[in-house]
Amino acid sequence: MGQLRTIEKDLQELGFQIIAASADRPEKLSGTVEKNSLTYQLVSDSTMAASRAFGLAFQVDDKTLAAYKGYGIDLEEASGEEHHLLPVPGVFLISKEGVVEHSYVNPDYRIRLDPAVILAAARSMAGK
Numbered sequence: 001m002g003q004l005r006t007i008e009k010d011l012q013e014l015g016f017q018i019i020a021a022s023a024d025r026p027e028k029l030s031g032t033v034e035k036n037s038l039t040y041q042l043v044s045d046s047t048m049a050a051s052r053a054f055g056l057a058f059q060v061d062d063k064t065l066a067a068y069k070g071y072g073i074d075l076e077e078a079s080g081e082e083h084h085l086l087p088v089p090g091v092f093l094i095s096k097e098g099v100v101e102h103s104y105v106n107p108d109y110r111i112r113l114d115p116a117v118i119l120a121a122a123r124s125m126a127g128k
Helices: 002-013 026-036 049-053 062-070 075-079 115-126
Strands: 019-022 041-044 057-059 085-087 090-094 100-105
Touching (some): 019 026, 026 041, 049 085, 090 115
Parallel strands (some): 019 041
Antiparallel strands (some): 090 100
């Protein structure tokens, strides 16, 4: 999420805004915003409604859930929910008409879309 700061101003000049969704409950978001020095909007998707709608939600199996707890990550505490779902990271560029013009989803959370590619797609959508 922090890498998006590098292109935020350019995206705004093109008429785009960044809205990021987190699986954390609303009360935990301020810590994420501060930790990552985010200046764009971060919203809670702790119920995973948006992630499900975008086809990004996946079920965390019991073995992985136990491993997370060993690392000090408690999904139930973080989300306030018992669904044990997490989102696959995704990037969507949506037109003013509500049409998804560009999307990138990779099940490997370690592989993120380069901000330069996002900016190039936004420029293409804006005709610049």
